[in-house]
Amino acid sequence: MVLAGTPIGDPADAPPRLAAELAGADVIAAEDTRRLRRLAQELGVTPSGRVVSYFEANERMRTPELVTQLLDGARVLLVTDAGMPSVSDPGYRLVTAAVAAGVQVTAVPGPSAVLTALALSGLPVDRFCFEGFLPRKAGERTRTLTANAAEPRTMVYFEAPHRLGETLTAMAQVFGADRAAAVCRELTKTYEEIKRGTLADLAAWAADGVRGEITVVVAGAEPKRLGEDAAPQELAALVAKREAAGEHRKAAIAAVAAETGLSKRIVFDAVVLAKGEAEAEAEA
Known part of the structure; x- marks a missing residue:
């Protein structure tokens, strides 16, 4: 089975192998068969195999059929409307089933x-993480954003244009109005636009409506530093957490020192103090 990435805008971005796979596949499973035929025409290719639809509403039903064809030796090509199958698009279910079948x-x-x-x-x-589409309901969206608020990696989201303004406003409320972000609109297309700024600025820009396909990139949270007033118990707990995850104590102390902005000596002394207190309690 072959997963094929398709252009996200400009057909000229299609890899040469895509044309060859479209021409030679026994079966082409497409998210939208009409868009597939337009793409094939733009690439100057005439698919020789059978073209079937494979989208969110029918993938559960279609997957066993495609796996059977794969096991019979058919070369099945999976394409979505834009980008790589499985990434916020149909494909994951078929990949899982094919792998389980030994394909x-x-x-x-x-x-x-x-x-x-x-x-x-x-x-x-x-370092970054992909969060896909946020929930449509305001309460669920807020809960998801709250769970992401402390994420230190850059975050990437997809969003529908008619929801962009309210999503950016919600991000500004949860992440902070000054959090840096970028809205990428119509990537690789004629009217491509990259709008960079704070979440508050971008929310104001999008308030009157934005058109096109949207990808939102948001800076990760700045690491919180405990500072000079950190209690020894807090520092020792941070070291213990890292040790429990498998780090050696020396490495854990160095990591906590870097995280808090304190010297390794201060963190080390906190660990020693906590150990002494624990032993004293055990003897009491």
């Missing part, structure tokens, strides 16, 4: 809205 799964890499937006955002890219 080899490979991919034709292609354009990615997540990575493109991340690279263009101007925000840190050394």
Whole structure:
């Protein structure tokens, strides 16, 4: 089975292998068969295999059929409307079933809205996480954002244009109005636009409505520093937590020192003090 990344905007971004796979696949499972045929036409390809629909509403029913064809030796190509299958698009269910059946799964890499937006955002890219679409209901969205508020990695979200304004407003309320972010609109298309600023500024910009496909990139939370007034018990607890996760004590002390801005000696003394108090309590 082959997962094929498709262009997120400009058809010229399609990898050469995509045309070859479209021409040679026995079965093409497409999120939207009409969009697939338009893409094939733009690439100058005529699919020779059978084209079937594979989208959210029918993937549960269609998956066993496709796995059966894979086991019979058919080359099945899975494509979605834009980007890589399984990434906020149909595909995960079929990949899981194919792997469980012992079918080899490979991919034709292609354009990615997540990575493109991340690279263009101007925000840190050394560590990031993809959060996909937020819940539509306000209460569920707020709970999700609250759970993400302390995330130190840069975060990438997808959002519908008609919900962008209220989503950015909710982010500003939960993450803080001054949190840096970028809204990437219509990536690789004619009217591509990258809007950078604070969440408050971006919420005001989007209040009157925005069109197109949207990817939002938000800076991670700044690490909280306990400072010079940190209690020894707090420092010792941070070290103990890291030790419980498998770190050696020396490395844990160094990490906590870097996290809090304190010297390793202060953290070490806190650990020794906590150990002494624990032994005293045990003897009492």
